[in-house]
Amino acid sequence: MQRFRTVATRAVTIAFDDIDTDQIIPARYLTTVDRAGLGGHLFHDWRYRGDGEPTPEFALNRAEAEGARLLIAGRNFGCGSSREHAVWALMDHGFDAVIAPSFADIFRKNALRNGLLPIRVEGEMYTACLEEAASRAIFTVDLKNNVVTTPARTIPFRIDPFARNCLLEGLDELSYILRHDDAISAFETSNPSGSSIIPPRPARGGH
Amino acid sequence: MPANRPRTLYDKIWDSHVVTEGEGGVSLLYVDLHLVHEVTSPQAFSGLRRRGLKVRARDRTLATADHVTPTRSLNIAAAGELAAKQLRSLEENCEEFGIRLYTMGHEYRGIVHVIGPELGLTQPGQMIVCGDSHTSTHGAFGALAFGIGTTEVEYVLASQCLLERKMGNLRVECEGRLRPGVTSKDLILALISKIGVDGGVGHVIEYAGPAIRGLSMESRMTICNMSIEAGARAGLISPDDTTFEYVAGREFAPTGAEWDRALDRWRTLPSDPGAPFDKTVSLDVSGLEPFISFGTNPSMAIPIRSRIPDPAAIADAVEREQVVRALKYMDLGAGEPVIDQKIDVVFIGSCTNARIEDMREAARIFRGRTVSEGVRALVVPGSEQVRREAESEGLDQVFTEAGAEWRLPGCSMCLGMNGDHLAPGQRSVSTSNRNFEGRQGPGGRTMLGSPLTAAAAAVTGRVTDPRDLLRV
Ligand code: SF4
Numbered sequence: 298m299q300r301f302r303t304v305a306t307r308a309v310t311i312a313f314d315d316i317d318t319d320q321i322i323p324a325r326y327l328t329t330v331d332r333a334g335l336g337g338h339l340f341h342d343w344r345y346r347g348d349g350e351p352t353p354e355f356a357l358n359r360a361e362a363e364g365a366r367l368l369i370a371g372r373n374f375g376c377g378s379s380r381e382h383a384v385w386a387l388m389d390h391g392f393d394a395v396i397a398p399s400f401a402d403i404f405r406k407n408a409l410r411n412g413l414l415p416i417r418v419e420g421e422m423y424t425a426c427l428e429e430a431a432s433r434a435i436f437t438v439d440l441k442n443n444v445v446t447t448p449a450r451t452i453p454f455r456i457d458p459f460a461r462n463c464l465l466e467g468l469d470e471l472s473y474i475l476r477h478d479d480a481i482s483a484f485e486t487s488n489p490s491g492s493s494i495i496p497p498r499p500a501r502g503g504h
Numbered sequence: 505m506p507a508n509r510p511r512t513l514y515d516k517i518w519d520s521h522v523v524t525e526g527e528g529g530v531s532l533l534y535v536d537l538h539l540v541h542e543v544t545s546p547q548a549f550s551g552l553r554r555r556g557l558k559v560r561a562r563d564r565t566l567a568t569a570d571h572v573t574p575t576r577s578l579n580i581a582a583a584g585e586l587a588a589k590q591l592r593s594l595e596e597n598c599e600e601f602g603i604r605l606y607t608m609g610h611e612y613r614g615i616v617h618v619i620g621p622e623l624g625l626t627q628p629g630q631m632i633v634c635g636d637s638h639t640s641t642h643g644a645f646g647a648l649a650f651g652i653g654t655t656e657v658e659y660v661l662a663s664q665c666l667l668e669r670k671m672g673n674l675r676v677e678c679e680g681r682l683r684p685g686v687t688s689k690d691l692i693l694a695l696i697s698k699i700g701v702d703g704g705v706g707h708v709i710e711y712a713g714p715a716i717r718g719l720s721m722e723s724r725m726t727i728c729n730m731s732i733e734a735g736a737r738a739g740l741i742s743p744d745d746t747t748f749e750y751v752a753g754r755e756f757a758p759t760g761a762e763w764d765r766a767l768d769r770w771r772t773l774p775s776d777p778g779a780p781f782d783k784t785v786s787l788d789v790s791g792l793e794p795f796i797s798f799g800t801n802p803s804m805a806i807p808i809r810s811r812i813p814d815p816a817a818i819a820d821a822v823e824r825e826q827v828v829r830a831l832k833y834m835d836l837g838a839g840e841p842v843i844d845q846k847i848d849v850v851f852i853g854s855c856t857n858a859r860i861e862d863m864r865e866a867a868r869i870f871r872g873r874t875v876s877e878g879v880r881a882l883v884v885p886g887s888e889q890v891r892r893e894a895e896s897e898g899l900d901q902v903f904t905e906a907g908a909e910w911r912l913p914g915c916s917m918c919l920g921m922n923g924d925h926l927a928p929g930q931r932s933v934s935t936s937n938r939n940f941e942g943r944q945g946p947g948g949r950t951m952l953g954s955p956l957t958a959a960a961a962a963v964t965g966r967v968t969d970p971r972d973l974l975r976v
């Protein structure tokens with residue numbers, strides 16, 4: 298995972314509540330075996346009409362969305378399917394962070410594990426973000442200091458300290474987990490939920 | 505932690521899976537069963553390959569092909585080129601890493617959340633994960649089961665562990681008893697419409713109370729399945745004799761002395777009296793009617809004999825706007841009765857409602873009736889085992905004689921990845937779990953209901969109270 302670096306950017310607003318991952322990336326684009334290249338399908342069915350022409354009024358299609366790396370969305374962003382493709386599509390499109398009053402649990406975890414920063418902002422501060430985004434303010438997302446700053450205000454946010462450390466250092470959790478190999482082995486010999494259950498098949502190719 | 509403090513089912517499963525207590529409240533948890541499917545795993549296997557890692561616990565990992573599989577033919581090419589490539593990639597990955605796979609043609613293949621339970625792999629007290637949000641289904645057995653993203657699929661393949669922070673615990677107390685013609689699908693739709701699509705965020709739900717105790721395992725699975733539609737990653741039901749009877753004798757269930765030991769362990773799992781929950785919600789199901797969704801998320805559901813909400817009567821501006829958008833998308837009129845709304849397609853299937861009990865329920869309506877002219881009805885069993893059982897009972901005959909299509913198992917029109925999908929503008933009644941815009945195909949309009957409600961719509965061509973056809 299790449300380190301999360303401070304970013305200064307304009308914001309795009311799609312402020313509906315309960316935006317589900319089927320809208321972020323429709324299922325028919327999930328028949329891929331790669332992570333890259335999903336940005337073109339981001340919000341596909343909102344972004345394009347049935348005939349493939351862009352929907353002019355949709356936020357991502359407006360000229361001012363060009364180059365924006367911050368998305369401002371509504372409550373419960375990323376609900377529904379666990380597809381990590383939603384995070385990959387947002388990042389492939391160029392987003393580094395999402396501000397929303399709340400996030401769906403699986404989406405939030407997927408985002409953190411890929412380096413897309415989910416920033417929870419509620420109440421008046423959220424309303425202020427919407428207003429500033431509309432007036433095309435530059436937002437500076439600073440994870441080191443846990444703040445988003447705009448010309449008019451400083452918005453502190455909270456984030457899981459473990460995840461924050463991973464993001465700042467560019468660490469992924471697997472290296473951390475694998476350091477506990479001995480503890481995992483010890484657990485396996487005494488697993489209270491019983492022994493293994495599926496008769497395995499042999500692996501090929503030296504694994 | 506002192507042993508005498510009353511604990512919930514969630515607490516008990518959590519405690520027995522902690523490998524290490526990490527920094528700042530993050531624990532390393534051991535995964536007993538990892539289910540894998542073709543859509544969310546290819547990038548995880550690539551990751552393993554890149555890092556030169558192997559699969560740690562092949563005996564706790566099982567793969568199946570379900571999301572993109574064709575339902576008319578066993579030939580994977582029938583689902584399209586990209587889908588076929590994804591299926592071949594799953595086959596290659598499972599062969600390379602030594603993972604048992606039920607692919608096209610295997611007698612145990614099926615939707616991942618249908619086969620885990622029916623093979624006896626899903627057992628009380630386990631921790632189960634899968635790269636799929638409806639992994640919550642397995643919670644019906646008193647197993648802590650939740651969906652994970654692809655990066656976590658890679659972590660679990662490599663380490664059999666996950667880093668987790670403990671969630672809140674929400675108890676849903678279901679009083680009363682469902683009336684005839686009203687199912688657990690109606691119960692869960694009613695609950696989601698009450699607490700909202702984010703009502704369970706940050707929580708694990710435990711469903712309890714007499715209404716739950718009276719339900720079969722199939723019906724309990726339908727409820728836990730849709731926990732994620734209320735925002736909860738996991739739903740749980742304390743195991744009881746109904747659970748144990750279901751598991752006993754299945755392919756991978758423990759036997760002999762091991763069964764006795766397992767049973768002793770499982771009987772200690774239910775939440776202790778007085779165990780603390782963070783929140784409690786009550787739902788009296790005695791007066792419940794069949795529910796159907798009218799909007800574009802699962803909380804937009806109403807009793808089938810009521811009227812579609814009028815946005816003008818909604819005080820909250822954000823909610824009003826959401827309903828306005830939903831009704832426009834669904835092409836439904838504000839304030840109209842939902843009953844008698846015209847429909848084009850009926851889909852009976854998915855991990856929510858494609859088990860044998862669901863097939864039998866649908867057949868109760870189809871028997872001796874025909875699918876309404878101009879309506880297309882698909883019945884898609886959840887697994888090969890369900891298919892065989894239904895066929896041995898002659899249910900396939902009932903469906904095909906009525907004019908419905910009897911297909912091969914898979915996710916099919918639940919998410920429309922395999923070529924089974926709605927055309928733009930078509931309206932369906934579907935037994936699946938998501939009515940999001942475009943979920944069943946771009947421009948498709950989904951109304952969620954029980955197998956009874958879906959079958960009733962198929963034979964009348966309109967939204968119909970199934971009790972009128974069952975004469976209950
Ligand atoms: S049936 Fe639908 S909800 Fe269930 S696993 Fe398949 S696609 Fe997901």
